[in-house]
Amino acid sequence: MTALPTRASAFWSLVFRTNYRLIRFVDPLIRPIVARRMPGLGRIVEVGCVGRRSGRRRTVLVTLLTVDGSGYVGHPNGPAPWTRNIESAGWVDVDPPAPAGSRCAAVELLAGPERDAVIRATWRQQPFPANFLYRAAGRHVAAVGVYFRLEPLHEGAPAV
Numbered sequence: 001m002t003a004l005p006t007r008a009s010a011f012w013s014l015v016f017r018t019n020y021r022l023i024r025f026v027d028p029l030i031r032p033i034v035a036r037r038m039p040g041l042g043r044i045v046e047v048g049c050v051g052r053r054s055g056r057r058r059t060v061l062v063t064l065l066t067v068d069g070s071g072y073v074g075h076p077n078g079p080a081p082w083t084r085n086i087e088s089a090g091w092v093d094v095d096p097p098a099p100a101g102s103r104c105a106a107v108e109l110l111a112g113p114e115r116d117a118v119i120r121a122t123w124r125q126q127p128f129p130a131n132f133l134y135r136a137a138g139r140h141v142a143a144v145g146v147y148f149r150l151e152p153l154h155e156g157a158p159a160v
Contacts, residue, residue, distance in 0.1 A: 012140035016077035052088035071098035074147030104150035
């Protein structure tokens with residue numbers, strides 16, 4: 001496959017910021033559905049790790065993407081507080097579990113074919129209408145998005 005074209009966009013940055021504010025507003029309504037594993041939200045999972053500044057447990061709902069049997073999480077609009085926490089901790093708890101398990105090492109993806117495949121997967125795996133938004137903003141997401149591969153975490157992992 002060819003590499004995704006990239007171009008950061010002030011317009012798409014604003015669109016994503018606005019949409020994620022709306023998502024934070026409905027988050028309390030979605031969490032019980034995710035916790036009960038009720039149908040309708042598909043790939044939505046809760047990820048958590050320790051905050052890089054507070055040291056307290058922080059969680060967020062995200063879409064668990066799968067490409068070639070591996071699990072991925074990320075943010076389309078560049079670094080966000082939760083992606084910075086994951087980057088700092090180096091691991092994440094996933095509920096319900098990812099293909100790699102409940103606690104996973106989080107490896108940030110650099111530009112390249114793997115990251116491009118994950119971004120393309122958002123076009124198919126994000127719930128409606130986010131899948132259309134991600135596809136329309138593909139060049140922006142390819143330029144600034146932050147994505148992590150979830151890998152099995154070895155024994156002796158930090159506990160939260």
